[in-house]
Amino acid sequence: MSQSTMPTPQEPAASGVSGQRPDAMTGSIERILPEATLARLTQYLRALNTLQSQGETRTSSGVLAQEAGVNPAILRKDLSLLGSYGTRGVGYMVADLAQHISTAMGLGQQWRVAIIGAGNLGRALSGYGGFQSRGFEVVALLDAAPEVIGSRVGKLAVEDIKNLKAVLEATSANIAVLSVPGAAAQELCDQVVACGVRSILSFAPIALQVPTGVNLRKVDLATELQILAYHAQNLG
C-alpha cells in the first residue's frame, strides 16, 4: 500500500504518514489505531454496507471476515480496539457496528477534497463515484495549463493553479490530492502545505518531503505493477 498501499501496505504497500501526535492531552479517550487496522476497518465498513443492503441485521466475525477478505481473528482484534460492540455467542449488529466504525474513523464530518492537476488521472479522480458515496466531496480541480483552465469537468470548472490559495480558502478544502507529474509535485506540495492543508494524497512518482504535522499518503501505480511483475516472474 498499498499503499498505500501501502500499505504500504505498504505498502502497503506504498503509503506512509509523517507527523506523529506527541501523545494526546485531549480529555477524550482517543485511541491511536495502527495503520494496518485503519486500512482494514474501511473494508469492514464496506462489507457491512453490503450486508445491510442485503437486509442482514446481524453478522459474525466469520462472515464479515470472509466478505472483507481477512482472517476472523484479526477482525475481532481490530474491532476490540474500538471497544466491545459484539455479543458473545451471537455476533455483531450490522447497523451498530457500522456506526461505531464510522465514528472511530472520523467519517462523521464531510471532507472537502481539492484535486491538483487536471490531467487524465485528475479528471478521472474528480468523477470517481467511490468518493462522493463515502463523505468525500471534490470541491476544486486546479491546473497550470492555459488550455485546460476554465474547461468543465463534471460540475467543476478547472481553476488556475495561480489562484491556489484563494480557491482552497473559498472552498475550505481540507484534503488535497496531487495528480501532477513528478517534476512539479514537490513545489505544489509545498504550496498546498503553505495554504494550511495538512492531509495530502499523492500520485506523483517521487518521495515528497513534508513538515511534521502534515500527513501524506502515496499511491504509486508503477510500483504496484513492478511488484506484480516480480511475483509473476518468480511464481510463474
Next chain:
Amino acid sequence: MSQSTMPTPQEPAASGVSGQRPDAMTGSIERILPEATLARLTQYLRALNTLQSQGETRTSSGVLAQEAGVNPAILRKDLSLLGSYGTRGVGYMVADLAQHISTAMGLGQQWRVAIIGAGNLGRALSGYGGFQSRGFEVVALLDAAPEVIGSRVGKLAVEDIKNLKAVLEATSANIAVLSVPGAAAQELCDQVVACGVRSILSFAPIALQVPTGVNLRKVDLATELQILAYHAQNLG
C-alpha cells in the same frame, strides 16, 4: 503500500498477494524478497535514475535513502538481500546498482498489460506515462459498453469485453488491470484468470477472490482518503 498502495501498501497499505510458492525447486538461487522490500526497491530505482540523470556516478546509502524517503539502515539491509554490490568506505556505483535491482525485480522483460474497463480511470491509466517508461506496455483496453467499444484512446481502440479471451491471446497480455465497478469486478476477474492471466491489479472497491497461484494487488482510492481523514481528525 500503499501505494498507497502500498500500501499498500501496503500495500500498503491496501494491497496483498495471494499464492505463495511452496519453496522453490528451481536450480537457481532465487531469493524471496519481503513485500515491504519490493516496494522500497522500486523507490531506490527511481532515486538512482534521478541521480544518474544528474550525472552522479557514485552514491551512498545516506544519499539514496534521503532521496527515496527511507532510513539508511533499512536501505542497506534491503540491498544486502540482493547481494553485496557496494564498497565499504566508498558507496555504490549508480549504474551497477540500478542494473542489479532491475534484474532482481524482473524488469528485464517487457510486460504486456491489458486494462479491463475503459471508464475515466481506465483511460487515464492507459495514457499514464509512468508505465511505458518502466517496461510496461498497455496492449489492450476493453469495455462492455457499446457506446465506448471501438472508440480510440491514444493508440488503442477499445475492444469488446466479449472478445476478452481472443484479445488477451492475440496480445499475449501477462498482467491485467481491473478498473471496473465493484459489482462487475469478481465476474471479470474470474474470466481473466480463466484466460490464464496470473497477475492482476484491481482498483475495484471489493475483496476479490482468486485461486492460489494468481497474484492480486489492490489499490483502493476511497480507503486512502479515509485513512487520511482519520489522521486529519486525530492530528488536526
Next chain:
DNA sequence: GGCTGTGAATCTTTTCACAGCC
C-alpha cells in the same frame, strides 16, 4: 453450542550498533 474478546506465541519488519574493509 457458539461466538466474542484477548493474553500468549509466533512471525515479520525495522532499528541499532558495530565489525570489517577500503
Next chain:
DNA sequence: GGCTGTGAAAAGATTCACAGCC
C-alpha cells in the same frame, strides 16, 4: 576516516487458542 554489511535487539503485526459469556 568513512561507509557497507549484518548480527542482535526492538518494535509491530498476525495468528493461535481458549476463557468468558450469551
